[in-house]
Amino acid sequence: xxxxxxxxxxxxxxxxxxxxxxxxxxxxxxxxxxxxxxxxxxxxxxxxxxxxxxxxxxxxxxxxxxxxxxxxxxxxxxxxxxxxxxxxxxxxxxxxxxxxxxxxxxxxxxxxxxxxxxxxxxxxxxxxxxxxxxxxxxxxxxxxxxxxxxxxxxxxxxxxxxxxxxxxxxxxxxxxxxxxxxxxxxxxxxxxxxxxxxxxxxxxxxxxxxxxxxxxxxxxxxxxxxxxxxxxxxxxxxx
Amino acid sequence: xxxxxxxxxxxxxxxxxxxxxxxxxxxxxxxxxxxxxxxxxxxxxxxxxxxxxxxxxxxxxxxxxxxxxxxxxxxxxxxxxxxxxxxxxxxxxxxxxxxxxxxxxxxxxxxxxxxxxxxxxxxxxxxxxxxxxxxxxxxxxxxxxxxxxxxxxxxxxxxxxxxxxxxxxxxxxxxxxxxxxxxxxxxxxxxxxxxxxxxxxxxxxxxxxxxxxxxxxxxxxxxxxxxxxxxxxxxxxxxxxxxxxxxxxxxxxxxxxxxxxxxxxxxxxxxxxxxxxxxx
Numbered sequence: 403x404x405x406x407x408x409x410x411x412x413x414x415x416x417x418x419x420x421x422x423x424x425x426x427x428x429x430x431x432x433x434x435x436x437x438x439x440x441x442x443x444x445x446x447x448x449x450x451x452x453x454x455x456x457x458x459x460x461x462x463x464x465x466x467x468x469x470x471x472x473x474x475x476x477x478x479x480x481x482x483x484x485x486x487x488x489x490x491x492x493x494x495x496x497x498x499x500x501x502x503x504x505x506x507x508x509x510x511x512x513x514x515x516x517x518x519x520x521x522x523x524x525x526x527x528x529x530x531x532x533x534x535x536x537x538x539x540x541x542x543x544x545x546x547x548x549x550x551x552x553x554x555x556x557x558x559x560x561x562x563x564x565x566x567x568x569x570x571x572x573x574x575x576x577x578x579x580x581x582x583x584x585x586x587x588x589x590x591x592x593x594x595x596x597x598x599x600x601x602x603x604x605x606x607x608x609x610x611x612x613x614x615x616x617x618x619x620x621x622x623x624x625x626x627x628x629x630x631x632x633x634x635x636x637x638x639x640x641x
Numbered sequence: 642x643x644x645x646x647x648x649x650x651x652x653x654x655x656x657x658x659x660x661x662x663x664x665x666x667x668x669x670x671x672x673x674x675x676x677x678x679x680x681x682x683x684x685x686x687x688x689x690x691x692x693x694x695x696x697x698x699x700x701x702x703x704x705x706x707x708x709x710x711x712x713x714x715x716x717x718x719x720x721x722x723x724x725x726x727x728x729x730x731x732x733x734x735x736x737x738x739x740x741x742x743x744x745x746x747x748x749x750x751x752x753x754x755x756x757x758x759x760x761x762x763x764x765x766x767x768x769x770x771x772x773x774x775x776x777x778x779x780x781x782x783x784x785x786x787x788x789x790x791x792x793x794x795x796x797x798x799x800x801x802x803x804x805x806x807x808x809x810x811x812x813x814x815x816x817x818x819x820x821x822x823x824x825x826x827x828x829x830x831x832x833x834x835x836x837x838x839x840x841x842x843x844x845x846x847x848x849x850x851x852x853x854x855x856x857x858x859x860x861x862x863x864x865x866x867x868x869x870x871x872x873x874x875x876x877x878x879x880x881x882x883x884x885x886x887x888x889x890x891x892x893x894x895x896x897x898x899x900x901x902x903x904x905x906x907x908x909x910x911x912x913x914x915x916x917x918x919x920x921x
Contacts, residue, residue: 406711407741407742411741411742415738415741415742418727418730418734418738419726419727419730419735419738475686475691475692475693476686476689476691476719476721476725477725477726478725478726478738478742480689480690480691481689481714481719481725481742482714482742483710483711483712483713483714483715483742483743484710484711484714485710485711486710569693
């Protein structure tokens with residue numbers, strides 16, 4: 403009998419051999435659109451999203467990409483002699499590592515772009531743009547703001563799980579984009595209409611009446627989506 | 642013993658339903674034929690567990706899939722109707738993946754077959770011709786050293802010379818009597834050469850499953866300029882052309898003037914069998 407394939411080989415096989423015809427045009431469009439929105443958000447949106455929220459968002463992205471790949475049939479990685487349990491563990495670990503990997507890659511790209519911009523500014527005007535302005539740090543967002551950011555991150559993950567397990571490809575594509583577009587629009591509207599500095603958006607949360615109730619409702623929704631989405635995903639992976 | 646035992650396998654799509662029961666004997670080559678859209682590829686994908694929603698049971702060398710996933714996936718190989726891996730990769734990369742995935746992968750055999758069929762290792766599979774892609778897929782499947790081999794149109798788009806070589810490879814694979822082959826094709830000439838059993842599919846169902854030699858022995862193909870009442874009575878799947886009539890009959894010595902009687906080929910049997918079914 404075949405020996406067990408290692409985690410790294412499995413994920414590499416999934417990523418390398420799965421691109422063939424696994425993703426239809428609409429899924430490609432939605433993932434590219436999603437990645438573009440992420441880039442816009444990170445590079446030009448200031449720092450409107452605290453780290454937990456960003457982590458959740460990247461998690462959602464990696465879930466959507468990896469699960470979309472596993473929908474491809476026939477594909478080489480579906481023929482790998484592996485037990486369903488091991489396959490499930492590998493995919494969950496894959497999503498975690500993929501999330502961290504994409505985050506690191508984005509930060510590196512952000513640093514690179516910022517560095518290039520600074521160099522151009524330095525070369526053209528002689529102004530040292532490498533020095534950060536004082537007082538431009540993001541203000542602390544408080545406990546409730548932090549909790550809100552965590553829950554928002556979890557909501558992203560839950561929504562991604564549910565969307566990735568949908569059978570209808572068209573609906574999957576449309577919903578993938580719709581996780582991001584409204585959020586980005588909302589942040590932009592809040593910052594421009596409310597004339598609020600970027601980075602202070604989560605401070606707004608404290609001004610909502612009965613914000614604790616909103617937090618509890620959102621946490622329950624996030625938990626339900628994650629549990630339901632995970633169960634559905636495990637069923638699909640094992641099939 | 643049956644290499645594959647398919648019982649009440651059902652796969653439903655919007656406009657199509659596969660409903661198949663089939664026993665594929667071990668040590669034999671079973672040819673699967675049917676018109677386009679009959680469900681041959683769907684059946685093969687279902688056997689390979691590549692259909693999302695399916696019901697019924699499939700036994701692989703007597704084993705159910707559930708609980709034996711690893712063992713079954715390491716003993717079954719398939720050549721799908723198109724490559725099931727990233728064709729943008731070079732052939733050597735795909736081979737590397739196969740080596741990692743299947744510990745029984747025979748690298749020596751792979752090297753010699755790649756050389757025999759003149760397939761460049763350093764070329765992207767996408768840049769291979771259709772025939773080369775088919776040959777590459779078959780080489781990968783054979784080098785896995787499976788005991789059950791499923792082939793979905795492995796010889797379509799391949800020139801007669803290489804087709805002969807592929808048929809030979811399949812014959813070599815069958816030297817081991819514990820091996821099983823299910824071979825779906827439109828090139829029935831290949832089945833004439835190597836098939837032991839013939840299964841005919843129509844509208845998602847297996848309409849006929851018989852030993853090839855017995856089947857072709859049981860029927861006669863008759864060509865005649867006109868149909869007498871007696872001939873019409875025993876005729877199966879009558880087809881009319883400008884030269885007269887052609888049909889199958891179970892009568893080994895049909896009577897009539899200017900008639901030509903011979904053993905049918907698989908293709909001739911298939912055409913008249915389907916003709917008869919459609920008339921019904």
